[in-house]
Amino acid sequence: MRTFNYRRRKLVDQLMRGLSALATGCAVIPLIAIIGYVLTIGSGAISWSFFTDIYQPPSNAPEPTAEAPEVAYDPNDPFANLTVEPEAGTTGSTEDVTNVYNAAPRGGVLHGILGTLTIAGIGLLFALPIGIFAGIYLSEFRNERFATVVRFCCDVLSGSPSIVAGVTIYVLVVLQTQQFSAVAGSMALAILMIPIVTRTTEEMLKLVPETMREAARGLGAPTWYSTFTVVLPAALPGIVTGVMLAFARGAGETAPLILTVLGSNIITTDIFKPMAALPLLTYRYTESPYPGENTQAWGAAFVLMMLVLLMNILVRIATRKSGGNSR
Amino acid sequence: MAVRISIRTADYDVEGQMAQQSTPPQWSTGKSPLRHGDVPFRAGTVALASAVVLLVFAVAWMLYTSSQEARTAFGWDLLFGSTWNPVETELNPVSFGGWPAVRGTLLSALIALIIAAPLAVAIGIYLAELCPLALRTPLSFLVELLAAVPSVIYGVWGVFVFVPFFSSTVAEPLSATVGAIVPWFAGPIATGRGLIVTGIILALMILPTIASLTRDVLRLVPNTQREAMLAIGATRWETIWLAVIPYSRAGIIGAIMLGLGRALGETMAATMLVGNTQRISESLFAPATTAASLVANELTNSVGSLHESALISVAFALFGITLFLNFGARLLIWFVERSSRGGRS
Known part of the structure; x- marks a missing residue:
């Protein structure tokens, strides 16, 4: 603009456009690398027992094929058979310890998968009523002053670090009950899910054309009736999308679970007790000194990644079908 | 449009605001107390929406009160003190400098x-x-x-x-x-x-x-x-x-x-x-x-x-x-x- 040197202007134009394309390329490469690594190494760690077995300590002992032989119990000498023997198939030498260290990964993450589904599912149960009704409020009473306050609080929740949600529930629930529990984890996740559900519900309800509300009103329907029978059904695919994204976000969250759920090595069904979760296992196996468990960290990351990918692709399909009402 | 608005303004006490086109008509925001069912509906949504606000305040209040003890003991040293030592030993006193x-x-x-x-x-x-x-x-x-x-x-x-x-x-x-x-x-x-x-x-x-x-x-x-x-x-x-x-x-x-x-x-x-x-x-x-x-x-x-x-x-x-x-x-x-x-x- 400042110069009339056309050639120079054109050069600058080409250069800057090229640079921004280059920047995109540079940034996309490591990001694709992350997905690629997780999918390739992770899928290598996957086996059938990875999904059907729970935690097994690292060992190079052969898998027990038959029941251990019944040891005769002598009531006069109860400690007769209690000699500490090296594990079957090993001699207890240094070499064996190294072998254990380098042993192939054993066991699986079934307890983590079940735990994550339980914790995130219950979290969603907590988050859904609050999120959806707050979203309805923000959309249907959008001009009220209080709506601005709610909207701001939503932004605060979605912007605050996930560890803060963990600390909150740790102090309010875990310290009060003196018990780490799956439910506490669900509450922490609910804090993170609520803003997502609320904002998606609001956005989706706002996309429903005003004419539909007017038509319902023209037929004499009160607001609550038209909201539940006309507006909500019209926006349902979008809201389901938001719920799925919230679930995926909650399922992948680790930091609040460290402070609330603690983790476990077995399948637990009591939601008032500590429970295993996939992100927790990923974290623990990554920090583990055993290479076998490190492999399992990749496997757990793979499962988490698949969950996120699947949810996002489903969301893509859902929003495209409903008339491209995504942003 | 003008006719409809004038009817509604007669029905439900809304002056002034209707003059602007950008705000949706008042009857579409459901403020009318005449429609039964709408009052509990609004109350319900407001209640759950205020749960979000409450949550933020709960987090802030909890963080504030639970950190009181350390804040009174150490003040700004919590952020700017240079030693973080949670366990008392003979050489090092307990100190929380973040x-x-x-x-x-x-x-x-x-x-x-x-x-x-x-x-x-x-x-x-x-x-x-x-x-x-x-x-x-x-x-x-x-x-x-x-x-x-x-x-x-x-x-x-x-x-x-x-x-x-x-x-x-x-x-x-x-x-x-x-x-x-x-x-x-x-x-x-x-x-x-x-x-x-x-x-x-x-x-x-x-x-x-x-x-x-x-x-x-x-x-x-x-x-x-x-x-x-x-x-x-x-x-x-x-x-x-x-x-x-x-x-x-x-x-x-x-x-x-x-x-x-x-x-x-x-x-x-x-x-x-x-x-x-x-x-x-x-x-x-x-x-x-x-x-x-x-x-x-x-x-x-x-x-x-x-x-x-x-x-x-x-x-x-x-x-x-x-x-x-x-x-x-x-x-x-x-x-x-x-x-x-x-x-x-």
Whole structure:
């Protein structure tokens, strides 16, 4: 603009456009690398027992094929058979310890998968009523002053670090009950899910054309009736999308679970007790000194990644079908 | 339209406000108390909406009261004192100085921002303005997908792939040559975990956030703005640089601030990559700690209520900073949205 040197202007134009394309390329490469690594190494760690077995300590002992032989119990000498023997198939030498260290990964993450589904599912149960009704409020009473306050609080929740949600529930629930529990984890996740559900519900309800509300009103329907029978059904695919994204976000969250759920090595069904979760296992196996468990960290990351990918692709399909009402 | 409004104004006491066209008609916002069922409906939605507000206040209040003990005992030393020693020994008294953590948080977020902000804005510009249409949807999808990848996965990738790669190809040569003069890059590189690795991984994590927000903000710029520029003979880049970006500058700054907020509060990737030591080292390659990872590591096995309270005050500071950043960022983005809406009508 400042110069009339056309050639120079054109050069600058080409250069800057090229640079921004280059920047995109540079940034996309490591990001694709992350997905690629997780999918390739992770899928290598996957086996059938990875999904059907729970935690097994690292060992190079052969898998027990038959029941251990019944040891005769002598009531006069109860400690007769209690000699500490090296594990079957090993001699207890240094070499064996190294072998254990380098042993192939054993066991699986079934307890983590079940735990994550339980914790995130219950979290969603907590988050859904609050999120959806707050979203309805923000959309249907959008001009009220209080709506601005709610909207701001939503932004605060979605912007605050996930560890803060963990600390909150740790102090309010875990310290009060003196018990780490799956439910506490669900509450922490609910804090993170609520803003997502609320904002998606609001956005989706706002996309429903005003004419539909007017038509319902023209037929004499009160607001609550038209909201539940006309507006909500019209926006349902979008809201389901938001719920799925919230679930995926909650399922992948680790930091609040460290402070609330603690983790476990077995399948637990009591939601008032500590429970295993996939992100927790990923974290623990990554920090583990055993290479076998490190492999399992990749496997757990793979499962988490698949969950996120699947949810996002489903969301893509859902929003495209409903008339491209995504942003 | 005018007739309908006049009837409704007669029915339900609404003057003044109806004169503006931008606010929807009063009867569509359901304020009428005459429709039975609407009163409980509104009350119900308001009640659950206020649960969100209540939640924020509960978090803030809880953080405030639970950190009281440490805050009265140590004051600002909690953030700026240099020794963090939760266990009383003969040589070292109990002391909670969070400066190592605060320093680590600020430095890693700064590194992340320096790397991510220009790149992410460039991506946003590319996605919104320059990208061929066929690439736009898949690239946008990719960016949104990456924003949804759980942080623990970034951590796993960082620990197993990036840290070994970075320490052998960048950190070791750099510390051997430049590190002798500049203490920032001094060796030795033991595990490879440290502030700079954390910063780079954080940069990767906030990149999609900033890029997609920048793209959204640029999309809000009215097309007349671009057309006017092109019509007087500007090149594409001049259009972007002189007409589009100035229009959305506040929004882009807001996007960067939100990215900064995410980098400051990020817990898992930092915990896995920063090394977690309270020792302050000049070198960016040396292990350090961040506020969020300090809380994640120590809160569940804290010794005594003072330790717990000190950790909660660190979380309180984190919450305060991100609250402030979010408030500013939302304000800026909202400002852009409003002005673009005003420009269109």
